[in-house]
Amino acid sequence: MSDIIRRDPRAEWIARNRLHPLHAAMQPAQHSWMGPNGVIRKNLHGIGFIGPNGIKRIDRSGAQQGGAVKRSAAVEVQLPLHQVPAPAFYISVVPDMVGGRLSSHDRDLLGLAHQLAGQDGAVLAVVFGEHKENAFATAGVDRLLVLEGEEFSGYAPEQRVQGLRAVDNQFNPRHWLLPDSRSGGGELGRRFAAALGERPATRVWQVKDQECIGRAGAGLQDLARPVARLILAAAECAEPVSETRHEALPVELSTSVARSLSRIEDLGAVAVDPATIPMAEAEFIFSGGNGVKDWALFHETAAVLGATEGASRVAVDDGFMARDRQVGASGTWVTARVYVAVGISGAIQHLQGIGACDKVVAINLDPGCDMIKRADLSVIGESAEILQALIEAVAAYRNEAKRDAA
Numbered sequence: 001m002s003d004i005i006r007r008d009p010r011a012e013w014i015a016r017n018r019l020h021p022l023h024a025a026m027q028p029a030q031h032s033w034m035g036p037n038g039v040i041r042k043n044l045h046g047i048g049f050i051g052p053n054g055i056k057r058i059d060r061s062g063a064q065q066g067g068a069v070k071r072s073a074a075v076e077v078q079l080p081l082h083q084v085p086a087p088a089f090y091i092s093v094v095p096d097m098v099g100g101r102l103s104s105h106d107r108d109l110l111g112l113a114h115q116l117a118g119q120d121g122a123v124l125a126v127v128f129g130e131h132k133e134n135a136f137a138t139a140g141v142d143r144l145l146v147l148e149g150e151e152f153s154g155y156a157p158e159q160r161v162q163g164l165r166a167v168d169n170q171f172n173p174r175h176w177l178l179p180d181s182r183s184g185g186g187e188l189g190r191r192f193a194a195a196l197g198e199r200p201a202t203r204v205w206q207v208k209d210q211e212c213i214g215r216a217g218a219g220l221q222d223l224a225r226p227v228a229r230l231i232l233a234a235a236e237c238a239e240p241v242s243e244t245r246h247e248a249l250p251v252e253l254s255t256s257v258a259r260s261l262s263r264i265e266d267l268g269a270v271a272v273d274p275a276t277i278p279m280a281e282a283e284f285i286f287s288g289g290n291g292v293k294d295w296a297l298f299h300e301t302a303a304v305l306g307a308t309e310g311a312s313r314v315a316v317d318d319g320f321m322a323r324d325r326q327v328g329a330s331g332t333w334v335t336a337r338v339y340v341a342v343g344i345s346g347a348i349q350h351l352q353g354i355g356a357c358d359k360v361v362a363i364n365l366d367p368g369c370d371m372i373k374r375a376d377l378s379v380i381g382e383s384a385e386i387l388q389a390l391i392e393a394v395a396a397y398r399n400e401a402k403r404d405a406a
Contacts, residue, residue, distance in 0.1 A: 082244040084142050087122035092173035093141075094164065095125060096183040098283070099337055100132035102139055104356050105179045105235045110140040112207060112231075112238035113177050117142075121174065123246070126167055128152040128160055136248040140241030144248045151259055154266040157184075161191050163257045168196065170254055180204070180232035182281070189232040201228035205237050235335075274308040279325065279332040282308035285357075287327055290314040291343020291364060294384045298342065301387045304394050310334070312344045328353035343383050346371030363387075 091113040095106035102110075113123045122142035127133075129152050136144055147163045168176075176192070179185035180203050193200040201212040203219075212231060216223040279285070286302040287310035288295070302309045311321035313328060327334055329349040339357040344350060346362075346369055354360060354374075362375035363386050372378045379386055 079138070079243065079245045082142070082246050084117075084120075084122040084247075087142070088120040089117075090122055090124045090143070090171045090173040091117045091175050091177065092124045092126060092167065092171065093177045094185065094188065095127065096179050096181055096185045097127055097131055097133070098183050100130065101337075101358070102133050102135065103179075103183075103337070104240075104335060104358065105181055107139050107240035108235055108237050109177050109179055109233050111240040112233055113175075114140045114241050115207065115238055116175055116177075116227075124167075124171060124173065124251070125248075126164065128163070137245045138241070140244070140246055141248045142246050143251050145251050145253070147253075147257065149257075151257075154268075155264065156262065156266065157188055157191050158260045158262050158264060159257075160188055161195050162260050164188075164192050165195060166253055166255060166257045174229070175227070176230045178230075178232050180234050186232060189230065193230050196230065198230045199228065200230040200232050201225060202232045204231050204233045207231070207237070274302070274306055277308050279308065279310060279327065279334055282310075282334065283337045284308060285310045285327070285334055285336040285338070286340045286342070287311055287344060288315055288321070288342045289344030290318075291345075291383055292320070293343075294387075295320050297384055297387050301391055304391050307340070308336075310339075312350055313347070341371050341375070342387070344371050345369040346374060 093106075093109055093113045095102055095109065097103075097106065110123060110125070117123050123140055124143040124145060125136060125141040127144065127146045129146075129148060131146070145167065147160075147167075151159045152163065164176075167173075176189075178189035178192070180189065189200060190202075201214055203215040204212045205215060206213040207227060210227050211224045212227050213222050213224050215221070215234065274282070274284075284305070284307040286298075286305060286307035288298050289312035292298050292315065299309070309321070309325055310327045310332075311325045313326055313330060315321050316323055316326045316331075324332075326332065327350060328347070329352040331353060333353050333356070335356040336354075336358070338359045338361065339354050340361045340363070341354075342363045343365075344362070345364070345366065348370075351370060351374055359377070360371075360375045361377045361379070362369075362371045363379045363381070363383050364372055365380065365382065366372070367378070367380050372380075
């Protein structure tokens with residue numbers, strides 16, 4: 001047999017043609033990539049990756065051996081339990097909890113807190129009001145303090161500062177960590193710093209060698225300073241916890257929180273046109289691709305759902321959507337809570353752009369496309385029929401809600 005390496009022109013052509021259905025399958029596995037803030041991200045769940053605790057990810061799907069084992073038949077990995085019976089100190093984290101759940105920014109913050117806590121400290125998460133999160137343990141929370149009460153609901157930064165001061169008096173955390181975000185963490189952190197008389201470290205993207213490194217000069221420069229007690233961290237400040245599960249033991253305040261005479265009156269949420277929300281800030285994105293045949297129905301569905309419209313590169317190149325609506329590595333990196341992909345096969349550039357989305361819903365005719373593999377929920381079928389059924393379901397739900405309210 002000859003030792004000459006034979007080329008496969010057809011395979012090379014497929015690898016170059018991003019519109020070919022097999023294009024993504026011909027791409028090499030991506031083990032690391034650069035995030036929107038310039039931080040190199042690693043695929044923690046990639047085969048062969050060794051985590052910080054020395055645990056190596058292995059293939060349990062049979063893919064390496066060429067098997068066709070179903071995804072549901074994969075063996076579930078039981079992560080080691082991290083316990084801190086008597087914490088020497090606390091690292092307090094106040095997550096944004098947008099929509100009652102931990103965001104990717106919150107999980108990065110918990111990863112940073114886990115680094116600062118080490119083996120002797122415990123991560124204390126302080127949450128205001130009711131929440132829907134059930135994954136505090138796998139996110140790195142050792143102690144969970146929920147401050148419930150009507151006074152903490154809505155926009156109440158002054159009352160929340162009072163609650164955080166009560167937590168500070170009882171637990172005396174070594175560090176306070178809040179997300180430097182527009183969802184409330186940035187403002188709350190600065191108000192809390194003023195109440196404590198502390199100088200916070202803001203826009204921190206890395207903590208290394210007892211120094212906080214934050215963005216300065218319109219994000220073009222880095223400012224290093226000693227680790228502050230109160231840290232307002234940016235997204236991707238650390239890798240989220242993925243190698244351990246924690247106890248998330250509930251704790252309570254020993255004293256009641258004093259009610260403050262608020263100078264702020266919350267008049268409730270104001271309706272905003274989803275089309276005016278920048279793609280990078282949208283929480284709910286309804287994105288269309290080459291598989292959408294009825295664009296009028298697509299726009300109607302997005303309006304009914306109250307979602308911000310997005311598109312794949314193919315849809316933009318074909319003139320169905322504006323260029324600023326393009327999602328992906330060559331468009332806009334999005335961090336939506338819910339991302340619905342209609343008729344999008346899932347090119348590698350598009351999957352990179354939605355890598356930080358929490359929940360992905362895919363509507364597609366091809367059950368084997370990469371978007372279906374990436375999605376948390378998949379609906380296989382003709383997009384027009386599914387969108388029409390979705391509009392009818394939303395209308396029925398709202399009519400029932402009106403009848404119950406009457």
